[in-house]
Amino acid sequence: MASAAHRPVVGIIGNRGLLNDHYPIHEGGQMNSCAVARVSDCIPLLIPADPEMVAVEELMEVCDGFLFTGGRPNIHPEEYGEEPTEKHGAFDRARDAITLPLVRACVERGQPFFGICRGFQEVNVAMGGTLHPEIRELPGRMNHRMPPEGTLEESFALRHKVHLEPGGRFAQLFGADEVLTNTLHGQGICQPGPRIVIEGRAEDGTPEAIYVKDAPGFTMAVQWHPEWNAAQDPVSRPLFEAFGNAVRDWAAAKRS
Template sequence: MTRPIVGIIGNHHLINETYQVHAGGVMNTEAVSCVSGCLPVLIAADPRFVSVDELLETCDGFVLTGGRPNVHPEEYGEPATAAHGDFDRNRDAITLPLVRACVDRGQPFLGICRGFQEVNVAMGGSLYPEIRDLPGRMNHRMPPDGTLEEKFALRHKVTFTEGGPFHHLMGAPEVMTNTLHGQGIKTAGKRIVIDGYAPDGTPEAIYVEGAKGFTMSVQWHPEWDAANDPVSRPLFSAFGDAVRDWAAQKTGRLLKTA
């Protein structure tokens, strides 16, 4: 039986400062395949090669991955500064309208780190360029040194809204997560519900209010050890269930029109 397709948003990279590639972390592929139970397909997030309409029809769900470049601040009405870091306008041109289309259609997506920020911006929200520069905030960035295990180690708690969707999914009002981001939500977009916070008040878990499909998105990186982590596994499992539901409904729609 063919597995439903999850489009994993790729990032643009230069190898040896000359060779251009679209790439995605193996952790994302493994989480989608082994935990969500879906077929992972890497998406070249560039409007020269793909369109939002094609992606919506080809894929059953999407993982909006993390990435070093940030959403360009012009997308939320602010000028770019050195603090905003690097950008990928091609990815912006695909992911932001893709999020809005998925919300309208009820098509599932899971936002991770930059993807979490994309969901907020797509719905009209804004971002802080550097969380650690704000009074009372901790440094959420990835540790510069150490092994991969040390960089993705659990570093702070996330507290969910009592009785909210994340509380129900995790079976606990509070969990431990890793943290590897520099930016964060400044103002929440229209219909964005912040359902979880770090101890310093940084938003960590969101969903789109009233959306017909799965829209859960997180600021941390649940793809790390997703098969074993007690926080990551239910998130990717629930996402996989939502993708299968969408694929089944799509098959039903096609049969009715055949």
Template sequence: MARPVIGIIGNAYLLHDQYPVHAGGTMNSAAIAEVSECVPFIVPSDPNYVSVPDLLEVCDGFLFTGGRPNVHPEEYGEPETPAHGEFDRARDAVSLSLIRACVERGQPFFGVCRGFQEVNVAMGGTLYPEIRDLPGRMNHRMPPDGTLEEKFELRHAVRFSEAGVFHRLIGTREVMTNTLHGQGIKTEGDRIVIDGHAPDGTPEAIYIEGAPGFTLSVQWHPEYNAAADPVSRKLFTAFGDAARAWATKGRAHAARVA
């Protein structure tokens, strides 16, 4: 049997400051191929090139990745300010609709960093433009200098709800994570359950209550060193299992009820 296909939501870049590309980090592909044991498929996240119905048919699940551009605040009813940083409206157009479609169909997805924030916005939630400016919050941004290993080092704890989804999956209530984000959840969207927090109260782990499929999302970057990190391995293994279940049974069920 062929391995399930995971659509990795790509980001737009300028290669050498002039050649436009859609790309995804190699560590995302490695986590999907080596830990989830699925086929990584980078999605050119622009509605001019792909449609949500096509993606739902081609892919068995989706990894909503991190990325420097933020979700545009107009998507959650707030004005743009300099604090909101850079944007990718084309990715917004693909990702937010795709998340809602997956929730309805029960098609699995895993949200990471920006993807975590996209899931909240897709369900009607809002975001803070800059967590570190809030009273009592730590700086969750990537260290400006250092090696890749130093940027992705484990920097703070995340504590999960007692007997919650993440506690049951990972087998412990507290884990250490990296942190490379500026924005964060302000108000949770409809059916969003915040299942884990950083020590300063920042939401770090969510899922969608009552959704028939895998909807786990995290604010940190579990794709880094995913094969060796025990927390990352459990998350990506569970995601791969959900994609296999969808490929063998879920897709057929969705076709019958459509």
């Protein structure tokens, strides 16, 4: 691990929660912080995603890169021109108000980010795409949701293959055209944004790996959860390493 004084800062987008079903908190999974600290070799900084507390411009100055994490609340469908239904689940409009403009600002500026699960969906919506509220109800699709019961290890178990575009960014990063991943999501991409490039799909056709076309910085995002077992998993580790390298390059350029 590099000296803490020289490690760049990755802002980890947090979620709202309740401690003991009573006390309001901002929270983030420890596995996200561990992946950023131990694999990306950056300083993890949990961000309270609320426009009443932070502004996009402030975050971009404080942080060198961003991790858009998963989260139980979904993006409000009004953000992509649809009306909410019961299938859309719970929402976090405060997070929407930070993450969507932050994605667009990072794309424009070339500041690196990495999207995971909800973060993957945020990248698509921020770039003009739409979402399916419930993937498992579509003809021919599998149930991508987390198993209702089981241990943490069982919930994050590798469950399906992702087929990658041969010679694409993800295939080059993994050194393979097919990888095995976990799956813990209910929603997914319906229409990709105009600049969204889909390079990976599950066996049922569900988009799983994307980036933003012609963006000057790192904009990779995946629908699965690579933060689980990131240091040992052969698919997760290169993603977080590549993200860390991009953040270091950004930080170095900012200092020069």
